[in-house]
Amino acid sequence: MDLALLRTFVTVHRAGSFTRAAALLGLSQPAVTSQIRTLERQLGRPLFLRQARGVTPTTIGDELAHKAAPHLDALVEIAESGLDDESSLRTLHLAGPPEFTAERALPALVELTGEDGQGFALRASFGNAEETLEGLAAGHHDLAICTAQPRGGLLTATPLCDEEHVLVAAPHWAEQIGTGALREKGASALENLPVVEVHESLPFVSRYWASVFDSRPAASGTVIVPDLRAVLACTAAGAGLAVLPRYLCETALERGDVVALHDPAVPPLRTYFLVVRTGTLAMPHIARAHEWLQRAAAEWC
Numbered sequence: 001m002d003l004a005l006l007r008t009f010v011t012v013h014r015a016g017s018f019t020r021a022a023a024l025l026g027l028s029q030p031a032v033t034s035q036i037r038t039l040e041r042q043l044g045r046p047l048f049l050r051q052a053r054g055v056t057p058t059t060i061g062d063e064l065a066h067k068a069a070p071h072l073d074a075l076v077e078i079a080e081s082g083l084d085d086e087s088s089l090r091t092l093h094l095a096g097p098p099e100f101t102a103e104r105a106l107p108a109l110v111e112l113t114g115e116d117g118q119g120f121a122l123r124a125s126f127g128n129a130e131e132t133l134e135g136l137a138a139g140h141h142d143l144a145i146c147t148a149q150p151r152g153g154l155l156t157a158t159p160l161c162d163e164e165h166v167l168v169a170a171p172h173w174a175e176q177i178g179t180g181a182l183r184e185k186g187a188s189a190l191e192n193l194p195v196v197e198v199h200e201s202l203p204f205v206s207r208y209w210a211s212v213f214d215s216r217p218a219a220s221g222t223v224i225v226p227d228l229r230a231v232l233a234c235t236a237a238g239a240g241l242a243v244l245p246r247y248l249c250e251t252a253l254e255r256g257d258v259v260a261l262h263d264p265a266v267p268p269l270r271t272y273f274l275v276v277r278t279g280t281l282a283m284p285h286i287a288r289a290h291e292w293l294q295r296a297a298a299e300w301c
Contacts, residue, residue, distance in 0.1 A: 017054035070279020096145030098126035108296040194222035194240030
């Protein structure tokens with residue numbers, strides 16, 4: 001079986017579209033379509049179901065992808081690492097949410113960079129869960145940190161750690177609300193407070209309200225900034241209340257820059273996953289980074 005056809009097939013399977021696969025491979029869409037049809041003729045089975053938007057793999061297509069993808073990834077790794085250049089470092093391409101990756105993952109992984117015979121070069125990119133998983137499936141990343149657990153068999157997810165979410169505000173807002181107001185009035189005690197968030201949909205505040213108060217927030221965002229570190233800075237400056245991961249605001253809480261407005265019996269948690277393409281943990285640098293992050297996470301929780 002032609003390896004070029006298999007490579008095109010796996011790329012289409014991961015991209016979910018002939019058009020996206022063509023862009024990733026540097027081919028025209030007709031060329032990709034022709035290669036997939038050739039492979040289907042050789043196998044005597046359809047590999048994809050054509051839909052209005054993209055393609056969906058058949059059962060045979062899924063089975064072939066699960067068998068072929070890890071081996072193709074390994075061949076690409078061998079080619080990229082260079083058989084004749086033993087001094088060159090392998091490169092680990094990491095992706096994840098900007099705050100957690102910057103504050104947690106990267107400081108842990110830099111210990112593995114260098115030329116100790118087992119080290120690797122490190123490249124990081126930031127993105128949301130959807131972008132990160134799409135990039136991983138398409139082969140742009142080797143290892144991803146994500147708060148969404150992928151479906152299907154092409155990606156393998158391992159729970160990494162849980163982060164606790166805390167409802168915080170600057171001290172003067174806590175004084176304005178008054179001690180015990182949340183116990184007496186619940187979420188209604190917070191209705192007049194401005195909100196600082198990462199998106200207009202208020203993802204962190206809405207998740208907290210649903211988990212703790214069994215309701216939706218009544219307020220809208222006053223300050224919207226797409227980075228939790230900036231949310232913390234604006235909150236400490238008095239812009240309003242926010243829901244933040246404890247690891248990110250712990251120091252600010254200890255200094256008194258912000259205070260916790262509520263201490264629920266069961267605080268909301270969000271799980272992070274380490275995600276790889278199935279089979280790529282056979283590659284030493286990916287396996288080492290994967291194991292190292294799991295060890296580091298034991299101290300984060």
